[in-house]
Amino acid sequence: MIIYSVYIINKAGGVIYHQKGEKSGKSNDYLRYGSIFHGLYTISSQLSPVPSPSGGNSSGIQLLQTDTFRLFAYQIPTGVKIYAITEPTANGIDAILKQVYVLYTDFVLKNPFYIIEQPIRCEQFDIALEKLINSTLSL
Amino acid sequence: MASKPNYARIGDQVFRDVEKINAELFTLTYGAIVAQLLKDFEDVEEVNNQLEKMGYNIGLRLIEEFLARSNVPRCSDFKDTAEVISKVGFKMFLGINATVTNWDPKKPEFSLVLEENPLIDFVEVPEQYQSLVYSNILCGVIRGALEMVQMSVECRFVRDVLKGDDASELKVTLKAMLEEEVPVGED
Numbered sequence: 001m002i003i004y005s006v007y008i009i010n011k012a013g014g015v016i017y018h019q020k021g022e023k024s025g026k027s028n029d030y031l032r033y034g035s036i037f038h039g040l041y042t043i044s045s046q047l048s049p050v051p052s053p054s055g056g057n058s059s060g061i062q063l064l065q066t067d068t069f070r071l072f073a074y075q076i077p078t079g080v081k082i083y084a085i086t087e088p089t090a091n092g093i094d095a096i097l098k099q100v101y102v103l104y105t106d107f108v109l110k111n112p113f114y115i116i117e118q119p120i121r122c123e124q125f126d127i128a129l130e131k132l133i134n135s136t137l138s139l
Numbered sequence: 140m141a142s143k144p145n146y147a148r149i150g151d152q153v154f155r156d157v158e159k160i161n162a163e164l165f166t167l168t169y170g171a172i173v174a175q176l177l178k179d180f181e182d183v184e185e186v187n188n189q190l191e192k193m194g195y196n197i198g199l200r201l202i203e204e205f206l207a208r209s210n211v212p213r214c215s216d217f218k219d220t221a222e223v224i225s226k227v228g229f230k231m232f233l234g235i236n237a238t239v240t241n242w243d244p245k246k247p248e249f250s251l252v253l254e255e256n257p258l259i260d261f262v263e264v265p266e267q268y269q270s271l272v273y274s275n276i277l278c279g280v281i282r283g284a285l286e287m288v289q290m291s292v293e294c295r296f297v298r299d300v301l302k303g304d305d306a307s308e309l310k311v312t313l314k315a316m317l318e319e320e321v322p323v324g325e326d
Contacts, residue, residue: 042323078202104203105200
């Protein structure tokens, strides 16, 4: 299973992390993709004609499928979103996104010099995430 | 409606799984911080404020650690939140149980009673620091953590073992739900 790239966006829709993958683009492009996704997520949560069992709106996009890739998204109650772009046959990415979240709490938030909501520049996080993604190659 | 999750069990489970440190190191570290703050600021009220602020900044981060590891489902109301804080939160990070009491019938306000508090082991507050709220950092942690899940609360100590009370009691008052900040798909 191949994970092409992983993104983390803060609750305001700003990309605070992206793991370089697929096509190379300018970093501004990534920021734009992130905020567009944030908007799509918001719209998708309001499209459902039936309310969710708890009475509120629907959740947003969890899975987006195309013929060349899949996008899996995971939102945390604090509003942080993590999403991964994978090959079209990938499955069970939810568990991996949760592990990415654990890495984020460990290597990013526990770094006292990281400022919340700001872009993530933590080498240990890069290394741990790469290890996690490589470990999924054989799945 | 689905039955409520057994928070006490979740708390025990996550406490078993998290990494632990030496209790003395923890207590001494916190003691050193408080003592140093008292030296630097020379004003007890200011130290209380600083402790609360430090706690707040910890809470902003700690909530993510909590959500990532505890797998607690989203709380349905403020009562649920109180249960989760007392049975899962305190257990996970301090290894203690807190009891929720004194629900105010008129407003969303409850008390957390701490039978034990690892921060205050070995602590005796000298006469000149009587107004020091030694464990005020806990109030900050609760305020910071709840703010990240869109609840603006006020938290303060109303009873303190260090001041001669038989237990420590934290009062938590919900001031507002930060509705406009609730992320879509989470309401």
